[in-house]
Amino acid sequence: MTRDGQEHERMQRLLRQALPPTSNHPRAALQRDLWPAMRQRIEQGSFTVPWFDWALLAALVVWVALFPRAIPVLLYHL
Amino acid sequence: MPALEPATDVLRQFSHGNVDAFESLFRQHQGDVYRWIVRIVRDPAVAEDVTVETFWRIHRAHARFDPSRSFEAWARRIATNAALDHLKSARPETELPDDLPQPALPDPGISQELREKTAQAFGRLPPKLRIAATLAVIEEQPYNEIAEALGISAGAVKLRVFRAVRLLRKDLKRQGIKP
Numbered sequence: 001m002t003r004d005g006q007e008h009e010r011m012q013r014l015l016r017q018a019l020p021p022t023s024n025h026p027r028a029a030l031q032r033d034l035w036p037a038m039r040q041r042i043e044q045g046s047f048t049v050p051w052f053d054w055a056l057l058a059a060l061v062v063w064v065a066l067f068p069r070a071i072p073v074l075l076y077h078l
Numbered sequence: 079m080p081a082l083e084p085a086t087d088v089l090r091q092f093s094h095g096n097v098d099a100f101e102s103l104f105r106q107h108q109g110d111v112y113r114w115i116v117r118i119v120r121d122p123a124v125a126e127d128v129t130v131e132t133f134w135r136i137h138r139a140h141a142r143f144d145p146s147r148s149f150e151a152w153a154r155r156i157a158t159n160a161a162l163d164h165l166k167s168a169r170p171e172t173e174l175p176d177d178l179p180q181p182a183l184p185d186p187g188i189s190q191e192l193r194e195k196t197a198q199a200f201g202r203l204p205p206k207l208r209i210a211a212t213l214a215v216i217e218e219q220p221y222n223e224i225a226e227a228l229g230i231s232a233g234a235v236k237l238r239v240f241r242a243v244r245l246l247r248k249d250l251k252r253q254g255i256k257p
Contacts, residue, residue: 007247008240008243008244011243011246011247012215012243014192014193014196015196015200015211015215015216015243015246016215016216017193017196018192018193018194018196018200019120019196019197019200019212019216020216021117021216021217021218022116022117022120022217023217027116027122028113028116029109029112029113030108030109030112030113030126030129031122032126033105033108034104034108034112034126034129034130034133035101035104035105037126037130038104038130038133038134041130041134042097042134042137045134045138
């Protein structure tokens, strides 16, 4: 094995000593059912308005405030 | 719990947005997805949050799922992306959780200080390199599985691991530590 290869192997051993695998850790397996948290997330998420929609609405309000004469044109195109 | 059988029916119904089918898949796969995520984020509490985030993304992307393909592989890919997003948003030097696993057989030639410095330096690596090195070197997962989860080739995974280890060595040398 080359010197670089040996150094690479040594670093890997050091890394395994510094951060041992989680497989033997008692909390490596899920301890509780996450469905209630998931259901809550779905319920919250279904009422969330995307940020882009808010940005679009804000741009529309600014546009209408700056160019009130454009309102009939806007209504015509809706 | 909804009783939807066989499995292909559940997958088909999930892809059409059926919430009962989603619940069935959630209950069936939450443990595996959590185990995969905890390997990457190395913090059980964070892993629970990222698991919920993963399934939230799965729920939103139901229409893009092809029922003829593996749900496990698809979920693992989404889980890996969610874990990567977490690592990107988390501060690199946040304190490590107290209940991190300890080495089964500590090497007497490696001091506790060196272990801590190595763990801290590892936390400063770019998240994409850190994920590859965590899964390949620490968790010893097969390269093809890591490649599938990251959406890259096995060769690219090996390259990321190599770069991660090289950067780690440089970081330690910069601190005057000869690993």
